[in-house]
Amino acid sequence: MATYDADMSEATLGNVPFRVDNCSIERTLGIVGEKWTFLVLREAFSGVRRFADMQAATGAPRQVLSARLARLVDEGLLRKVPYREPGQRQRDEYRLTQMGLDLYPIMVALMHWGDRYLSEPDGPPVLLTHRGCGALVEQHFRCADGHEIAGPREVTPVHGPGASVTAAGSPAHAGDAAS
Structure with missing residues (x-):
């Protein structure tokens, strides 16, 4: 044992x-183990779906955000849903799949760890x-x-x-x- x-x-x-040798943690980090990916997921869990809104919320450079969104779609964590504003071209929203939603406990655990060890003296910035x-x-x-x-x-x-x-x-x- x-x-x-x-x-x-x-x-x-x-x-x-x-x-x-085929560690699930290592495999998971191969997909999500990078700062911008976690920030994209944070925004997706907060209901942000559109590229421009995600870029504004994360501060990610356009190319970086585009690459992260494409990877998360390719890996099955996000899916694209087309939309069109009146008079505009068609664009895509990004929505969490079940696979993406299943990452929520990890995101909450990271947040709680940060709240415990890295918060400002006044306390955590967000409460769930x-x-x-x-x-x-x-x-x-x-x-x-x-x-x-x-x-x-x-x-x-x-x-x-x-x-x-x-x-x-x-x-x-x-x-x-x-x-």
């Missing part, structure tokens, strides 16, 4: 270090409230059986069915590793 200690740089299988009752939104981790998880020391990483693992410097598929 794999264990994790905050002082360790990688998880271990028994006493043998292992690294998942539940539309139904007005209470502040909080994030919690729970296992599938409903137990609340306080932090990483209560979590044990184990190989998933699709893991490709390197143990002691030699590549292997998770099914090949002893567990």
